[in-house]
Amino acid sequence: MRRSLIFALGLLLAACSGITGNRGKETTSPDGRIRFAIDINEEGIPQYSVMFDGETIIAPSALGLTTSECDYRSGLQLLNIDHSSHSEVWQPVWGQYAEIEDCYNAMTANFTTADNRKLALEVRLYNDGVGMRYTLDGEGEVDILDEQTEFAAVADYEAHWIAGSYDDDEYAYMHTPLSGITRETMAKSGNPARQLPYPAVNTPVTMVTANGTHVAIHEAALWHYPAMSLRYDAERNTFTSDLAAVGEVKSRVELPFSTPWRTIIVGDRAGELIESTLTLNLNEPCRLEDTSWIRPMKYVGVWWEMHLKNSTWDMGGSAPHCATTENVKRYIDFAAEAGFDGVLVEGWNIGWGWGERFDYCKPYPDFDIDEIVAYGRERGVMLIGHHETYANVVNYEEQMEASYDYYAAKGVGSVKTGYVGSIPNRYHNSREMVDHYNRTVVEAAKRNITVDIHEPVHPTGICRTYPNLVSAEGMRGQEWQAWNSGNCIDHNPTLPFTRNVAGAMDFTPGIFDVRYHNSVNRAAANEEYKVDEKHDYRFFVNSTLMHQLAQYVVFYSPIQMVADLPENYKMYPEAFTFIRNVPVDWADTRALDCKVGDYAVVARRDKHSDKWYVGGITDGSAREVSVALDFLEEGRSYRATIYRDGERAGWDSYPTDHIIEQVEVCHDSVLDIRMAAGGGFAIEIE
Numbered sequence: 001m002r003r004s005l006i007f008a009l010g011l012l013l014a015a016c017s018g019i020t021g022n023r024g025k026e027t028t029s030p031d032g033r034i035r036f037a038i039d040i041n042e043e044g045i046p047q048y049s050v051m052f053d054g055e056t057i058i059a060p061s062a063l064g065l066t067t068s069e070c071d072y073r074s075g076l077q078l079l080n081i082d083h084s085s086h087s088e089v090w091q092p093v094w095g096q097y098a099e100i101e102d103c104y105n106a107m108t109a110n111f112t113t114a115d116n117r118k119l120a121l122e123v124r125l126y127n128d129g130v131g132m133r134y135t136l137d138g139e140g141e142v143d144i145l146d147e148q149t150e151f152a153a154v155a156d157y158e159a160h161w162i163a164g165s166y167d168d169d170e171y172a173y174m175h176t177p178l179s180g181i182t183r184e185t186m187a188k189s190g191n192p193a194r195q196l197p198y199p200a201v202n203t204p205v206t207m208v209t210a211n212g213t214h215v216a217i218h219e220a221a222l223w224h225y226p227a228m229s230l231r232y233d234a235e236r237n238t239f240t241s242d243l244a245a246v247g248e249v250k251s252r253v254e255l256p257f258s259t260p261w262r263t264i265i266v267g268d269r270a271g272e273l274i275e276s277t278l279t280l281n282l283n284e285p286c287r288l289e290d291t292s293w294i295r296p297m298k299y300v301g302v303w304w305e306m307h308l309k310n311s312t313w314d315m316g317g318s319a320p321h322c323a324t325t326e327n328v329k330r331y332i333d334f335a336a337e338a339g340f341d342g343v344l345v346e347g348w349n350i351g352w353g354w355g356e357r358f359d360y361c362k363p364y365p366d367f368d369i370d371e372i373v374a375y376g377r378e379r380g381v382m383l384i385g386h387h388e389t390y391a392n393v394v395n396y397e398e399q400m401e402a403s404y405d406y407y408a409a410k411g412v413g414s415v416k417t418g419y420v421g422s423i424p425n426r427y428h429n430s431r432e433m434v435d436h437y438n439r440t441v442v443e444a445a446k447r448n449i450t451v452d453i454h455e456p457v458h459p460t461g462i463c464r465t466y467p468n469l470v471s472a473e474g475m476r477g478q479e480w481q482a483w484n485s486g487n488c489i490d491h492n493p494t495l496p497f498t499r500n501v502a503g504a505m506d507f508t509p510g511i512f513d514v515r516y517h518n519s520v521n522r523a524a525a526n527e528e529y530k531v532d533e534k535h536d537y538r539f540f541v542n543s544t545l546m547h548q549l550a551q552y553v554v555f556y557s558p559i560q561m562v563a564d565l566p567e568n569y570k571m572y573p574e575a576f577t578f579i580r581n582v583p584v585d586w587a588d589t590r591a592l593d594c595k596v597g598d599y600a601v602v603a604r605r606d607k608h609s610d611k612w613y614v615g616g617i618t619d620g621s622a623r624e625v626s627v628a629l630d631f632l633e634e635g636r637s638y639r640a641t642i643y644r645d646g647e648r649a650g651w652d653s654y655p656t657d658h659i660i661e662q663v664e665v666c667h668d669s670v671l672d673i674r675m676a677a678g679g680g681f682a683i684e685i686e
């Protein structure tokens with residue numbers, strides 16, 4: 001009785017306040033499982049909340065923006081709410097799927113200030129989560145001074161996070177309750193000098209509720225705006241958007257202006273974070289008319305040898321120069337023989353010496369670019385260029401167009417960029433840098449050049465609009481295993497549910513000589529393992545060989561490096577067959593059995609054949625998984641080649657011990673596979 005009275009009163013109020021639309025202040029995802037509600041309190045502060053299967057996952061949380069003209073945090077009035085729906089299917093140029101369903105219910109809440117300024121909150125509910133963004137009406141320019149979007153947790157969720165920073169995402173993942181996000185724990189995540197001076201995380205941040213609901217907060221379509229970190233307020237158990245900027249002004253924008261989408265990906269399985277297409281769906285369709293030149297590929301690189309200190313980038317430096325014509329040809333021969341399409345070459349241009357400035361149109365004298373490109377072309381291998389900036393962004397901006405023209409003229413169709421260091425007067429995540437990164441992609445696209453950004457701003461799905469942005473770093477990649485601090489053993493089974501949720505990652509998989517036997521670091525690697533007790537870091541690659549194979553399936557990127565030295569692949573030619581065969585572009589993706597930070601098993605179907613590939617990786621615990629092959633077509637029989645850890649294998653002893661076997665399988669088959677500690681497996685099904 002009382003309930004229905006309140007309900008009737010609510011309806012009346014809604015009618016009086018002019019709220020229209022048949023669903024009022026709420027909307028749901030197309031499957032009805034996610035529910036989003038918006039409201040405004042007595043102080044005129046807009047608030048939203050999110051429920052999943054009846055469980056509140058985001059408690060009422062404030063929304064707001066402050067500009068140089070107006071404070072939109074309070075004193076607002078809700079004018080009306082429009083509802084709509086959308087459904088279409090689109091085909092990405094490359095990706096985890098051949099087709100993506102873009103199906104959502106939308107609502108736009110229109111607010112006004114006392115002096116009649118308009119702010120709209122646009123919300124889209126997909127089956128895999130929520131996107132919401134602000135639109136400021138008007139004309140002319142305005143300075144965004146801050147954004148106060150809150151994400152209030154309901155309980156002390158389990159959280160998987162890296163430290164908040166305006167400059168860096170190369171941190172170790174922490175696994176704590178939300179209340180464990182403290183300055184002390186952040187310091188364990190990595191270099192505190194680059195971190196925010198208060199409890200904060202970078203996104204995607206992944207949480208698991210007591211019911212097992214998985215939630216990841218991130219952003220989509222980052223244009224003309226700084227990237228978002230999240231400040232954590234322990235007392236209120238709430239995250240608040242935290243925009244990177246050097247001064248007071250976060251971003252000067254032209255009105256009308258829409259912010260990037262704030263996203264909340266939701267699912268009841270960890271694997272749904274891998275399967276989500278929300279970030280891509282919230283981006284604009286492809287703006288390139290012709291995309292035929294964008295080729296997903298596996299590539300090798302004159303690269304790992306420098307990280308092992310066998311050679312160096314700088315001609316005349318302390319070790320032999322890496323990028324000599326002769327050495328590059330050796331890599332081209334290897335790529336051609338194995339069927340890989342590209343060879344990345346770092347250290348090819350003037351500027352690596354101490355105190356020098358990079359010149360992006362001037363090769364070192366021992367690097368004959370014309371001869372190398374021609375040699376590669378004859379063998380079907382493209383030269384992938386490299387532009388390290390050492391954070392001298394002004395120098396790069398001055399040369400950007402000329403350097404892309406140079407590559408285009410030489411026949412270099414792909415560039416890896418890098419921004420190691422601190423950028424004067426900017427953060428990697430500030431608006432100027434977001435514009436810069438986006439400009440590299442747009443300028444490269446004009447010249448049919450693909451881009452892979454290292455030390456990037458975190459990906460936000462703009463590769464849908466510009467699919468020549470083929471990959472990015474923005475995490476601790478495998479290279480950290482060549483350095484002194486390494487990666488935690490649970491780093492790899494965390495990445496698919498965190499960083500990789502944002503988009504393709506250039507992790508650089510496939511190290512075969514996990515103990516560096518062929519390198520000058522051999523002595524260090526064979527010493528007693530150096531263990532940092534807190535972190536379980538190791539001075540070599542802390543995985544089994546089979547774990548390295550599995551990375552090609554578990555980690556998503558349309559370009560995947562075959563990162564080890566060519567000679568090291570000769571040690572295990574049969575295992576190498578998997579890397580030769582595994583595709584990089586997929587028709588379908590299913591995350592089968594997963595637990596964030598513990599293990600991940602992913603199946604993907606090749607975009608250009610009927611073959612399926614399955615990869616599994618685990619952390620420091622050995623475990624057995626049952627892989628049901630019910631994704632295979634019924635009534636057909638297949639041959640599965642299984643690459644799995646040997647009986648003795650483990651990351652810290654006999655890491656390369658492995659077994660390769662073939663079995664007949666069908667739709668009803670279930671494969672029980674044991675992964676060693678730090679191990680994994682890979683399966684090719686044809």
Ligand code: NOJ
Nearest residue numbers: 346388418420454473479
């Ligand atoms: C850091 C990048 O992540 C790495 O791949 C590259 O080799 C070095 N910078 C040198 O540019």
Ligand code: CA
Nearest residue numbers: 170454455473
């Ligand atoms: Ca890096």
